[in-house]
Every structure is written in structure tokens, then in C-alpha cells.
Amino acid sequence: xxxxxxxxxxxxxxxxxxxxxxxxxxxxxxxxxxxxxxxxxxxxxxxxxxxxxxxxxxxxxxxxxxxxxxxxxxxxxxxxxxxxxxxxxxxxxxxxxxxxxxxxxxxxxxxxxxxxxxxxxxxxxxxxxxxxxxxxxxxxxxxxxxxxxxxxxxxxxxxxxxxxxxxxxxxxxxxxxxxxxxxxxxxxxxxxxxxxxxxxxxxxxxxxxxxxxxxxxxxxxxxxxxx
Numbered sequence: 001x002x003x004x005x006x007x008x009x010x011x012x013x014x015x016x017x018x019x020x021x022x023x024x025x026x027x028x029x030x031x032x033x034x035x036x037x038x039x040x041x042x043x044x045x046x047x048x049x050x051x052x053x054x055x056x057x058x059x060x061x062x063x064x065x066x067x068x069x070x071x072x073x074x075x076x077x078x079x080x081x082x083x084x085x086x087x088x089x090x091x092x093x094x095x096x097x098x099x100x101x102x103x104x105x106x107x108x109x110x111x112x113x114x115x116x117x118x119x120x121x122x123x124x125x126x127x128x129x130x131x132x133x134x135x136x137x138x139x140x141x142x143x144x145x146x147x148x149x150x151x152x153x154x155x156x157x158x159x160x161x162x163x164x165x166x167x168x169x170x171x172x173x174x175x176x177x178x179x180x181x182x183x184x185x186x187x188x189x190x191x192x193x194x195x196x197x198x199x200x201x202x203x204x205x206x207x208x209x210x211x212x213x214x215x216x217x218x219x220x221x222x223x224x225x226x227x
Contacts, residue, residue, distance in 0.1 A: 101183035103224070108183035112221040120205055120223075123181045124150040124190075129203060133223065137206035140177070140192035146203045147175065147194040157194055170199055180209070185227045187212055 101121055103109040110133075113119050118133040127150040131140075141163075148154045157173035172193040180190040191208060210216050215226045 103183055105184050106227040108185050108225040110223045110225075112223070118223045120182055122205065123179075124177045125152075125179055127151065131203045131205040133210075134204040134206060135210065137204045139206045139208045140180075140190055141172070141200060141204040141206060142175075142192050142194045143200040143203050144195055144197040147192075150177065152177075152194065154194070159194075159196055161193055163193060163195070165199070170196065172196070182209075182225060185213070185225060 101108045101110055108120070110118050110120050120131050120133055122129045122131050129146060129150055134141075142150075142152075144154060147157075152175055157175065159171040159173045161172045161174050163170050163172040172195050175192050175194050177190045177192050178188075180187045187209065210225075213225055213227055215224075217224050
């Protein structure tokens with residue numbers, strides 16, 4: 001029995017050495033693989049000892065061992081694919097709460113609203129900023145009220161930028177959002193136009209943000225942004 005344990009330890013060591021450069025063993029980081037192997041090496045002898053102690057109840061003991069083994073396999077599989085399960089959970093949450101930004105590192109997932117549009121809860125200068133995704137807008141457009149709410153000094157703005165809107169032409173003020181983020185996607189400074197007071201009901205997420213992403217796509221009722 002000790003030789004089996006030593007053999008298992010040797011196999012684990014060989015695998016870790018062979019995959020040292022990549023830092024991965026299958027879908028698991030090398031550190032996680034080592035910890036799981038350690039638990040298995042300890043667990044197998046323990047199960048064997050329990051079986052030997054229960055020779056008189058071998059049938060019942062075998063059933064219990066199978067159940068515990070199945071649970072262990074489920075836990076190992078769940079741990080190995082935890083990132084995938086987290087992504088599925090985030091996307092489900094995004095669909096249940098339109099505007100909520102979900103997704104993993106470098107990805108933002110947003111569900112379509114009941115009005116058919118995509119509303120994104122971004123962060124500008126550390127403040128939450130709800131924005132409507134508008135591929136027809138060449139740049140980010142801020143309502144006057146939103147610009148003031150995210151810390152832009154609206155008293156120093158100069159409204160001299162001709163802007164075409166659904167209601168006709170108007171003048172907007174050029175500005176820069178110092179820190180702009182959508183979920184885990186951080187873009188740093190972003191140019192924007194600020195509308196006159198009362199001329200824009202909500203802020204728009206324009207193409208100058210979307211063009212800085214590696215991709216953006218719609219899958220069904222879900223918008224997926226990737227940095």
C-alpha cells in the first residue's frame with residue numbers, strides 16, 4: 001500500500017515538472033492540480049481503510065464509497081470548469097437585469113432591454129453612468145446633467161461643436177472623460193461631446209468606444225463587448 005502512495009506522488013511530480021513551463025495541467029493551474037492530487041492521495045487510502053474495517057457490510061460500504069466517489073468527481077469537475085460556470089452565471093444575471101454589466105476579465109455582457117435597445121451601466125471618473133449603445137453616434141455623447149454628475153466642470157465648457165441629432169442640428173461642447181470603464185473593460189481617457197442643458201435625455205455610447213475594442217457582437221438578446 002505505501003508503494004502505491006509513493007507511486008502516485010511520483011506521477012504527480014512528473015506531471016508538474018513536465019508542465020512547469022505552461023503553468024497549466026489541462027484546464028487547471030499547476031498549483032490547483034497539486035492541491036487536488038494531494039487530497040486524492042490522502043483520500044484513497046482513507047476510503048480503503050474504511051472498506052477493510054467494514055468487510056461484514058461490504059455491499060453497503062461499496063454503495064457509500066461509490067456515492068462519495070461520484071461527489072468527489074463532481075467537485076473536481078466543477079472546480080476545473082469554475083471559470084466557465086461563472087461566465088454562464090454572469091450572462092444569466094445580465095439577462096435578468098438589463099443594463100447590468102456581467103462577464104469575465106476583458107469582457108462585458110449586457111442584455112437587451114424591453115424597448116429593444118442595449119443600456120450599459122458604465123463608470124466614468126468613478127461614477128456610474130447609464131448609457132444607450134448607439135452605433136450611429138460617432139463619439140460618446142453626454143447629457144449636460146450626466147456630465148455634471150461625473151465631475152466635469154460644465155461652467156468651463158464651450159458649446160462650439162456642430163452636432164447632428166434626431167431633432168436636427170445643435171452645438172455641443174468637447175470634453176474628455178479621464179477614466180472610462182465598462183465592467184472589467186478599462187479604456188482610460190475617452191473623448192466625448194456634452195450637449196446643451198435639456199437637449200439630450202440620456203447619454204450615448206458611441207463608436208469611438210466600440211472601435212477601441214477587439215470585438216463587439218450581438219448574440220440573440222445579448223451584447224458582448226471584448227477588449
